[in-house]
Amino acid sequence: MASAVPVPEQPGRLYIPATGSVVQQDQQYEGDFYDTVEFTTFAVGTSKLPFKDQTNKDLQFTNLTQTKRIPSYAKLKLQRLGVHVRQWDITARPSPEDVVCLYEMTSLRFTLGQTNLIAEGPLLVYSSGLGLTGVSTANNFSVLSNGVASQAAAPRLREESDISDKIDLNCVLSVGSNAAWSATTQPTIVGNLAGQASILCSVFLHGIITRPLGS
DSSP states (O other): OOSOEEOTTOTTEEEETTTTEEEEOEEEEEEEEEEEEEEOOOOTTOEEOTTSOOTTOOTTTOSOOBTTBOOTTOEEEEEEEEEEEOSOBTTBOOOHHHHHHHHHHEEEEEEETTTEEEEEEEGGGOBOSOOOOOOOOSTTOOOOOSSOSOGGGSOOOSSOEEEETTSOEEEEEEEOOSGGGTOOOOOOOOOOTTOOOOEEEEEEEEEEEEEETTO
16 A cells, blocks of 8 residues: 555645645745746837736746746745846847846836735846856947846845745836936837847746645
């Protein structure tokens, strides 16, 4: 007779017949849940919603499959929230102007559910620690990132937050205006070196992930 029996449709849970008890076996590791959105304009009020739609996105752009939710049975102790403007835009490198503009002209607001505000402010506040460093001999080559190329040096949130697979991730990236400086125009997207007028931006939720064994 088996000493422990897996509970159907409940990953990581084992039933022990001898005692009539049920135990949960989990794995824990430091990691990220992330999603990527595309900006095609810097018009005032332009908003993008990371974590809402994962349609046709492969692993380089998201590791989520549920709208606004982390994977089923998973838990995340959120320690850091990071934003990274991608250094490759569909067909070529993005223009340095577009990278800087997105960091400087866009704000982030992240809540759990509708009212639990976790973070808000300009994108440049939320360093992902995923910046790039190095040297290139390519013509007109530049790499711009938010902060240092080290996750250990990226700032953490003031308070940690516990996230389950039942909590909505409500993240909004919004382009603001220049009205405070008496400006009536907005910057326009320069486009990448191949003429693609867009730029990609990823949001990373970093912390301690707990998942049932076998999930």
